[in-house]
Amino acid sequence: MPILIYTESEEGKFKKTAFEVASYARSLAGQTGDTVTAVAINAKNNSELGRYGVDKVLNVSDDKLSGFNARAYADVIGQAAEKEGAKTVIISSGANDKYLAPVLAVKLNAGYAPNVVALPESMEPFRVKRTAFSNKAFNITEISTDVKLIGLSKNSFGLKEAEGAAAEEAFSPSLDDGDFAVKTTATDKTTGKVTIADAEIVVSGGRGLKGPENWGMIEELADVLGAATACSKPVSDMGWRPHSEHVGQTGKPVASNLYIAVGISGAIQHLAGINASKVKVVINSDPEAPFFKAADYGVVGNAFEVVPALIEKLKEFKAQNS
């Protein structure tokens, strides 16, 4: 029986999360003896999926689906699951996945576990581990429905390359007007910049930076590292930075490999948003700042001295290592 995965792409290119979901499904299939079928919507390089263990790709090519639409996408994935007779459906946990997941769950009458961080602990009963309480804890969730929907957390499982080639099959789901009842009329996107959601590295600034005029060094540090920029809540509340950069319990979650916090105290609501990041570096002038308890590496010092110096050192390091 196939495990069905949805492999997200943007402008024809698969996102890293597509390969994460494929890697996860392959490992699960290895335990259960299932195969892995991917649904790809308007993606160009379907053959890439074979490298992460996908056996078959259902290739959906439809201009109506060129922009994300939750109900239409859920319909596509749902019809694919029904056609394949999949009992396990796996998607990622990005913003679009979280938008379409509940719609898909109802359609498939599937119990849904979001923010899953590991392979199932048991198959009978079906139990998976996921984060809860804004990353302050984990929760083992039991799904009791016949069809199961898993939302895999970003960066939690990693990429696992496999040998093999994926067979391709064209798939044309039937869509109706109701699928497009919510219409996008304008999009305002900063292009060419790494987004917090996709970034491997995030450089974040807090109130300790004193004012928006001091963000140049944060952007430069992010530039050197190929990182996205972020901020604490008061910083966006005061309008120093856009709301979309606000990280935390009431802002965006970050699951990057590296999170560098500059002039951020490390309040519990801020930590809730970044706990899922692998390595945390804190630069703060106050050795008692709570963030040091959550950090892997710390520099006690004045950001206005440390950050420019770090930028110079990183430039040297990059020059030597490239």
Next chain:
Amino acid sequence: MKILVCISHVPDTTSKINFAEDDTKFDTNGVQFVINPNDEFGLTRAMWFKEKQGATVTVVNVGGSETEPTLRKALAIGADEAIRVNAEATDGFFVAKQLARVAEEGSYDLIIAGRESIDYNGGMVPGMLASLTGANFVNTCIGLEVEGNEATATREIDGGKETVKCTLPVIIGGQKGLVEESDLRIPNMRGIMMARKKQLTVLEPAEAQNQTAAVKFEKPAPKGEVKLVSPDNLDELIRLLHDEAKVI
């Protein structure tokens, strides 16, 4: 316009999270409960509609009697009436089913829920509710206008925002941005007095199956000590990030 605001009763954002009964239950000892922050933005936006365009605002929660102070707070902020579905909210689908019944019986034009509750972070109730009732659905909503039968919403997307349009009835998964933080309201004495007289209806739950169950909780493994690097030795920080953590 008839507005329904779904209110989740959650531990205050500063709560220390602990578990009881052999790590199978959330330990509510000493925990303060509040209106879920994402829902509070939604409630405030609903109040705006009520005051600027004319609307009735009903708040609803699925939960035991211990959640009534949270509903009373919403009434004190200005909601007209409250409904509590008398059942423990243990599964997103179950909650969505209960809300769907309330939504259908009340024929609401606009239903505002939060993008996710900050306890179980399921983020599934608004979308499931939309699917169960057939209403349109806009998630991660940071702006909302309604004119006649049409809603125009702004929603956050990765790296920006987009504007969407759809007809009513619509269900919103709201979040910060829906209103300014400074517009959030603290109930005043008059509001609290009035809230006492407002109707709080208790409904027995509709028949619905749980699809999932939280069977066990774990806390993250304790973190090792932070490695401090002197500001005069940033080469060492780079070395650690490169050789030890392997992140650059």
